[in-house]
Amino acid sequence: MLEINNLHVKLEDEDKAILKGLSLDIPAGAVHAIMGPNGSGKSTLSYVLSGRGGYEVTDGTAKLDGEDLLDMDPEERAAAGLFLAFQYPVEIPGVGNMTFLRTAMNSQRKARGEPELSSGDFLKLVRAKAKDLKIDADMLKRPVNVGFSGGEKKRNEILQMAMLEPRMCILDETDSGLDVDAMKLVADGVNALRSEGRSFLVITHYQRLLDHIKPDVVHIMADGRIIKTGGPELALEVENNGYADLLSEVSA
């Protein structure tokens, strides 16, 4: 589903390389996790894949079901089925959460040549999905993420994911700032979306999220590259021994 090949990325305004030949292949239905120390380029990868400005791809490719992602505008990537759950969801004062969700859904439908959702159908859908994530009516009415707690913001991300039903979900440190209960709720939301046709890339610092969202494959990223790939046991190894051993093992 997602194929990244030899991706090189630098900052647009600075001569600073961040991704240095990253390759990754996530088949349909798979859950891959990327772990890595601070500054290894994990968040940059999520931003580059979703099309945020400020980065320059100097080499390599990233494809979603064979289509060149890097050639698309962010909105085209979203309509193609890519979704990034933000590490820091953005507050948008003045735009109601419902308006936001509805505009996003209908924009994507329009881009795919599908009819817009009626307001009745939309309401029904959003209420049902919100209930699963324990998002109350008040949170739906408030401006996007404004006054939301850290946990509420992350649940709101998962609500958007549940509504938009993307094929390829990237979760960027969705566990950061969450207490155990909130993490469980978020993980349940993600697990409910797991299906044959949907893939996940879970970016995290810590193994604990992976207790709840069980990955098929775990990658360790350092200095802009994947340095080791393995099964879920790799996450446990990191949890127990830290990154230092792995890093020295690779450089040795």
Next chain:
Amino acid sequence: MNTAAAPNTRAGRLAARLAATETRLSGLVLPDSAGWLARARAAALGRVKAMGLPGKRDEYWRFTDPADLLTPEAKPAEVFQITDEPEMFMGIDRLKIVFVDGVFSPDDSDPLDGEGLEITRLSDVAATDIHWAQDLYGTLEAEGQAPVQRPMAALNTARATDGILIRVTAAVTRPVSLVYQRRGDCADLILHHLIRVEGGAQMTLLENGPGAARASIVTEVELADDAQLHHVRAMGRDHQRRAHTHMFARLGARAQFKSFTLTMNGALVRNESMVWLNGENGVAHLAGAALGDGMFHHDDTVFVTHAAPGCESRQVFKKVLHHGAVGVFQGKILVKQPAQLTDGYQLSQSLLMDDACQFLAKPELEIYADDVKCSHGSTSGEIDTDQLFYLRARGVPEDEAKQLLILAFLAEALDEIERQDLAEDMRLRLKRWLNRHAD
């Protein structure tokens, strides 16, 4: 020894200004009137001559050049025909009072009566004694000359031949709607309105239309205790017009005054508001949304005086500027010593869509009471790139995302409109403007 002050001193400049004012007004003949109105006009002309007409060097005109407001003739301005959206307030049941190029048009207007309303034309009052009007005409304008001089308002008091006088004696639900239509390219409109809302009475006042090539509109509003006036104004879309309005409002105890202005386009618009909260627990909200592209200069100049305890005032002014458009905000909250427990809020913001635009703001607080809550904020900036990316990452196309963010930016000003149907109508018009000016 030469007794004339040197031209480069303050006294010298004043002397030169008064001489220039004398010259400019030498040919001026005041409208034919008798009795109290003639006296009020003569007194107003006296005020103008004592102050002198404004100049670019005046502190209060530092950001807006008054030259085009002062010329004997109005600069011609092409009449802008609106064909792409319904007439303003069309769906609203209202009492319509129409002025064409600044002259009352009985044929286009509804009969000037309604329950709880006494409506008279200024041009009809000269011979009669309407006591409330006599007490009000030029009174608030004269009071509003301090601490900041507003000679253009005094000139309006002296020269206005038409205008509408409304006394409200009950809670009136059907809005009174003043419509300023344009026909000629050169019309120079001078209107002076008086509104007195009696104790416990209420009214909604709507104003719309560009008015003329050049418009001077002064409105004096007196709100008795527990009276309410809601004012919603849309100034038309004419690109070349110039307008200078003054709104003077004096509020009694627990009175409410809420005013919202939508401005799109216009070579020069200066809207001045002067509000006195003179009774306990009065409420004054002044808000505006202004959108300009290119040749656009919009100036909101606001002065709110808290003179009694427990009053609330809000100023919320938002501007969206494209292609070198200029926005100005001069806003002041003056809290006098007796006005304890004042709640004052002032916000002026502009969204600069490109580097050529300018926003010039002078927010001021002057507080003599010690137990008050006053805040002010003034910002100018671009569309937030993080917000834009967030929307796009959810599939919203760039133009639509920008529009959503601009409307969100304007929302706080629109929230000041009391009636939801009017607010929604304004929102649609803003949206259409943004569609026309998306790039």
